[in-house]
Amino acid sequence: MSLTIDPHRKLVSSSEDGLPVPQREVKPAPDRWRNSLGKYQVKRYDELCIKCGKCAEVCPQGVHVKPEGYADFIRPLESKCTAATCKENGTYCVDICPQKALRVDVLPLYESLGDFRWTADLILSIWHMAETGEVPEGELNYKTGNSGGGFDKIDFVFPEGGKRTNPDEINVSIPLNRREDGRPKITIDLPVYGGGMSFGSVSPVTILSKARAATAWNTFSCTGEGGYIERLVPYKDHMITQVATGLFGVREETIRRARIVEFKYAQGAKPGLGGHLLGDKNTPAVAAMRGAVPGTSLFSPFPFHSVYSIEDHKKHIDWIRHVNPNALVSAKVSTPNDVDMVAVGSYFAGANIVHLDGSYGGTGAAPEIAKKNIAMPIEYAIPKVAQFLVEEGIRDQVTLIVSGGIRTAYDMAKAIALGADGVVIGTPEMVALGCIRCGKCESGKGCARGIATTDPGMVAKMNIEWGTQRLVNMLNAWRTQMIDILSRFGMSDVSELRGRTDLLKHQDYKHS
Secondary structure (H helix, E strand, O other), rough: EEEOOOOOOOOOOOOOHHHEEOOOOOOOOOOOOOOOOOOOEEOOOOOOOOOOOOHHHOOOOOOOOOOOOOOOOOEEEEEOOOOOHHHHHOOOOOHHHHHHHHHHHEEEHHOOOOOOOOOHHHHHHHHHHHHHHOOOOOOOOOOOOOOOOHHHEEEEOOOOOOOOOOOOHHHHOOOOOOOOOOEEEEEEEOOOOOEEOOOOOOOHHHHHHHHHHHHOOOOOOEEEHHOOOHHHHHHHHHEEEEOOOOOOOHHHHHHOOEEEEEEEEOOOOOOOOEEEEHHHHHHHHHHHOOOOOOOOOOEEOOOOOOOOHHHHHHHHHHHHHHOOOOEEEEEEEOOOOHHHHHHHHHHHOOOOEEEEEOOOOOOOOOOOEEEEHOOOHHHHHHHHHHHHHHOOOHHHHHHHEOOOOOOOHHHHHHHHOOOOOOOOHHHHHHHHOOOOOOOOOOOOOOOOEEEEEEEHHHOOOOHHHHHHHHHHHHHHHHHHHHHHHHOOOOOEHHHHOOOOOEEEEEOOOOOO
């Protein structure tokens, strides 16, 4: 049995929940807010402007717009401005305006947005991809952050003058079951799927947008540890159901409908701690799904109190095999020093997917003391685990999926070059939906964008079809970048990039 779909498909029928079945087609999905944030603010002095239209003629991004039939320009579309690039290529409106009626400055909000890992450029780049489905042009750095470590210190070494592969001949799909265990041979069309975000931690609109985008791109999303809401049933062939230490919402009927079941033994953002859901996010609907009392804070234990060995882990997998013989099993673990032993043990217990979650992951709900000080960074864990799987002779029987700080398509490609098969993302999905990285994810009404919330009024700020399109667009831009990377290396399949550490260099070390 295979779950492989034509990459150019367009689905136009209706899904069981009444919404149109999601399509892979890129369509404009502008920001929900009237005035989108960008890098620059553009000021037009109306008392000087003579409406000559030269600014609109020269602007390559369409910042200046004078609608037909209008006497005046509308407010400049500042989020589209690429002033630094325009200065270089001779299309800078400030210099061209005959009346000197324009002024462009860096937006103060841009200078305060983001942090060292998620810079303002990365956030704005994801917004651009989500709106247009394209890689941003201009001066935005959409490849790396400014953390001073991790993937930001690793570069690809592209050959000079090498023969490029035709992009139309490049395959970026990956298999999720490499074992000959009689379970389905599931293939996803991108080497990426959506991370677990539970009902309660994020809004139902967010959950459904993720599921619908995964359906469009023939990949997966994940329920997280809050249970499997009924509105996800139409997308069951593209949903991973998660079994975590609190067993919230775990039911055999949901396991029976799942294509993949993921045991979350630990997560990189807070290893040694279980999941946290504070009381103001535990609404009556959330409590009913989790079998809890509304308004109470819910803390998952660490670890599973039924699992203290690989043999215990095997009992978990045997349970899933009994309940749903067709489900693949994923083991999600954090990255302690002996993570290589854990990965090999998971394979021998019967897991199809080993999911490593490094320390850079997690949302604003994860404690800072845990995120920044406990687990191993994912770029160290990947080659450590991949090499040990090779030494044990089982590398080609395990699908190694990694997460914990994957922000960009270049991070994804670097993770694969270090030895992974594919990646899981969470924060990029939230940013695509408008997240500003304020770090208030744990609060019931704290999310200014209505993404990580259970408050009905806040949830209503986002439309499901809009959210789906934003994620579809972003994944299209990531696919474009991955194909470009493979093309530059002369590769025709993403599997050729796996483990090619010779194609990487670290900025802190000299290379001949």
